[in-house]
Amino acid sequence: MTIISMILVIVVAFLAGIEGILDEFQFHQPLVACTLIGLVTGNLTAGIILGGTLQMIALGWANIGAAVAPDAALASVASAIILVLGGQGVSGIPSAIAIAIPLAVAGLFLTMIVRTLAVPIVHLMDGAAEKGNIRRIEWLHVGAVCMQGLRIAIPAAALLFIPAHTVQSFLESMPAWLTDGMAIGGGMVVAVGYALVINMMATKEVWPFFILGFVLAAISELTLIALGAIGVALALIYLQLSKMGGNSNGGGGGSSSNDPLGDILNDY
Numbered sequence: 001m002t003i004i005s006m007i008l009v010i011v012v013a014f015l016a017g018i019e020g021i022l023d024e025f026q027f028h029q030p031l032v033a034c035t036l037i038g039l040v041t042g043n044l045t046a047g048i049i050l051g052g053t054l055q056m057i058a059l060g061w062a063n064i065g066a067a068v069a070p071d072a073a074l075a076s077v078a079s080a081i082i083l084v085l086g087g088q089g090v091s092g093i094p095s096a097i098a099i100a101i102p103l104a105v106a107g108l109f110l111t112m113i114v115r116t117l118a119v120p121i122v123h124l125m126d127g128a129a130e131k132g133n134i135r136r137i138e139w140l141h142v143g144a145v146c147m148q149g150l151r152i153a154i155p156a157a158a159l160l161f162i163p164a165h166t167v168q169s170f171l172e173s174m175p176a177w178l179t180d181g182m183a184i185g186g187g188m189v190v191a192v193g194y195a196l197v198i199n200m201m202a203t204k205e206v207w208p209f210f211i212l213g214f215v216l217a218a219i220s221e222l223t224l225i226a227l228g229a230i231g232v233a234l235a236l237i238y239l240q241l242s243k244m245g246g247n248s249n250g251g252g253g254g255s256s257s258n259d260p261l262g263d264i265l266n267d268y
Contacts, residue, residue, distance in 0.1 A: 001041060001084070006160050008040035010153050013077045017152030018145055020073040020111070030054035030076035037080040046090050047080055053093065054079065054100055059196055061104075071107025073152050075100040081159045085167040094179045110151045118144045209234055 001009075012033060019027040026032055031051040038047015054076055061069035079100035086092045121144045128136040202210065212234065216227060 001160065001164075005041050006157075009037055009081065009160060010157050012036045012040065013156035014149040014153040016073040016077050017149040020071065020152070021145060021148045028073035028076070030058055030072055033073065033076040034080040037077065037084065041084045043084050043089070046083055046093065049090055050080060050083055050093050050096055051076065053097060056194065057097075057100075059194075069108075070101075070104035071111055072104065074107030074110065074155065075104035077152055077156050078103045078159060081156060082167055085159070085162065085164045087164060087168055095174055098174065098179050098181075107152070110155075111148070114147050114151050117147065209238070 012027070015025075015027040016033045017028070019025055019029075027036070029051075031048075031054075034047045034051030034054065035044070036047075038044045038050070041047075054072070058072040058075075061072060079096040082099055083092050083096040086095070088095070121140050125137050125140050128134075128140065198210070213227075213231070216222060216230060222230075
């Protein structure tokens with residue numbers, strides 16, 4: 001791996017750590033982080049497949065009350081780096097997924113440490129607010145967020161300095177029962193992720209598109225780009241027809257459908 005690639009990987013890791021808190025550009029999502037790391041290291045295909053698989057696993061992770069979900073940023077960044085250093089390509093994805101799960105728990109521990117360290121910064125912000133020093137508050141905000149970025153960037157940089165042959169020997173020494181078991185467990189969590197997405201999105205208006213999607217996915221001659229183009233075309237057709245035909249309740253401006261979530265989003 002070249003020096004430029006290593007620098008770019010650290011930048012991606014830093015952005016992923018920041019986005020784990022900001023949730024603005026979604027760099028911490030596995031699909032984005034793994035794809036970017038695959039892109040800057042010349043392993044784009046393996047990065048996309050790893051990111052897509054981890055993304056479906058991460059859909060089942062959610063914050064519940066004070067309980068924080070496992071850290072998707074460290075899991076995606078570190079597993080992608082290990083996949084690249086392992087040199088196994090797409091065939092090494094099951095091993096990378098097996099490593100990603102404990103890394104997500106480790107990232108949760110690191111974010112707890114960083115959040116604890118951020119408590120004194122909050123008190124400094126309170127002091128600056130009492131004095132009306134807005135500039136100091138802004139810099140303290142930036143510093144606190146950068147701590148979250150370093151939480152991912154430092155472990156990523158440490159992984160980059162591990163010799164590639166060491167990573168390869170480690171991956172090859174993993175027993176088959178571990179990698180196969182983690183792959184099966186990850187597949188079960190992926191099913192949970194699909195269920196969450198369908199439960200959130202499925203209404204009588206979009207069920208036909210789900211059916212078409214599953215049917216088209218069975219056609220092996222269609223590439224992912226073709227499936228994406230078909231999905232965009234169907235979405236545009238649906239939007240255009242919905243504008244032309246109005247709603248099913250007679251076209252009243254304030255009438256609602258049978259989808260409460262859709263009504264809330266439309267009002268918003």
